[in-house]
Amino acid sequence: MSLRVYRLGVLALFAAWITAAVAQTDPLPSWNDGPAKQAIIAFVTDTTREGSSDFIPEPERIATFDNDGTLWIEQPAYVQLAFAVDRLKALAPLHPEWKDKQPFKAVLEGGMAALAASGEHGAVEIIAATHAGMTNEEFRRIVKEWLATAKHPRFDRRYDELVYQPMLEVLAYMRANRFKTFIVSGGGAEFIRAFAEDRYGIPPEQIVGSRISTKFERRDGQPTLFRLPQVDFVDDGPGKPVGIEQLIGRRPVAAFGNSDGDLEMLQWTTETGKRRLGAILHHTDGEREYAYDRDTIFGRLDKALEAAALDRWIVIDMKGEWKTVFPAEKR
């Protein structure tokens, strides 16, 4: 045995030693010891143990997570809509014509409820006014500045404090077991990229989301990607498997969602005849967060709840399964 091989052997030994030590601590401390926690741990254990009949090789360990309502709060409205309304208000002094022009007038007066009621055409106009006409770099800076100051109306906390502590633990646990974690969201990819690396440990290249068109062009001599007022791709419902294929090019082996917008992603992930993990977060905790499923505008959960029984997805009962909802620390 050469010295080099000997060194590698010693290295492997130490690595195994440390891994074993880490594995003995509870990877999901904010979860009660209920069926959801048990199912998540069983899946990860069974698919990562060499020799297991359910073993999944590392390169194929792709885990996808919806964002709104799965990793962070989505009530009383998607956070990105709150951003759009605030942005519209901030820009209003530069656009006196909005006072008499729909859908701007309605949203400036009525806020998010008016935005939700403005329909698809209204939404596109609001997106054009608030999300386009700048470079991607500028847009991310604007989102970051907004997140640093905006507060949730009920909890009076920054939105990026209202992520789900139990889900942060799932992300870390799966990554520790060599799963690659991706966000697959109906929200805007660039919006999510503004905070996902810092908040979830998920880098920009692992964010699949909706997109507006961008154009490569020089501005003041510098190459930029300029955001155009035109929807390019909607990463929701049947769009989620399409977005997954565009960006990831592999079928996930685990997927977490919470609404009908995640139905096709979970079907695509789990209906393979192999051991897979599908999970639906059911918002059942009106006291600590919100309780909603069929009768809500944002994050409606109906068909996907029916499909969960059929496809044997885990349904995570927030009230029963989670010891805590939000992280304690302030940002």
Next chain:
Amino acid sequence: MSLRVYRLGVLALFAAWITAAVAQTDPLPSWNDGPAKQAIIAFVTDTTREGSSDFIPEPERIATFDNDGTLWIEQPAYVQLAFAVDRLKALAPLHPEWKDKQPFKAVLEGGMAALAASGEHGAVEIIAATHAGMTNEEFRRIVKEWLATAKHPRFDRRYDELVYQPMLEVLAYMRANRFKTFIVSGGGAEFIRAFAEDRYGIPPEQIVGSRISTKFERRDGQPTLFRLPQVDFVDDGPGKPVGIEQLIGRRPVAAFGNSDGDLEMLQWTTETGKRRLGAILHHTDGEREYAYDRDTIFGRLDKALEAAALDRWIVIDMKGEWKTVFPAEKR
């Protein structure tokens, strides 16, 4: 110091030891000790050394590589076109009407030259007939089967044997230094995904390419992504920075290309005021490969060669800088 900290210290020591041992071997043995090799090594060394003024943190080490003419051969025509022509011939017995219908008639009789001459409209029709009407999974299988048998007309070798050995070394060298390597190609993403993981060590989630539209739908009860005869995105020229932003969401710090189709990608990568690496492979070796730049249909290099001087990109003179072109081993 706790036992745990002690163990981690020992682990780090061994890791550093092994890294140092590896670093002493030549990372680019197929390169002559010329200006290109020196510039690549200087860039990697300077941007990965802690404390260097050019240091780039690991998450930002994104390196992008064009495929046709940069990682593998693109003469006498793009490999994907050879695939399309062969596929058209294989399907022709099922389509007797093609004998009298353009552009099919021309391509069936004239091969790749006729395909190149058929213009954009013709190309779209050929793509529709050969690249759509099946699931993504089926398409990758068809490409794999084709690659296993098709031979290059001049070298009489499998196309995936005609990758550039010196570039395989660059990929491995950059990955060993914690750069994440991506392909950014005008070719089809799904076509490249059929062989890139096996051949280049680049996984599907790190392939940016052109796309046709896909649709999520059930076929025989199974969820599939079905390929539609419709171009969705062309990842070439000014499309490359757009594709990079869609899939990666970060500006690369190093980019390799060989044609005018890579111009904007290299500008986007290098025009930042920071230490960056842009490289153009100049095909100057008519004996071992091909010699071409301004006067070619596939891989035309004109503007990007002019820009190289202006933006201080490396121009890799294939004939002078490469000891070998293709790997020796058969697949």
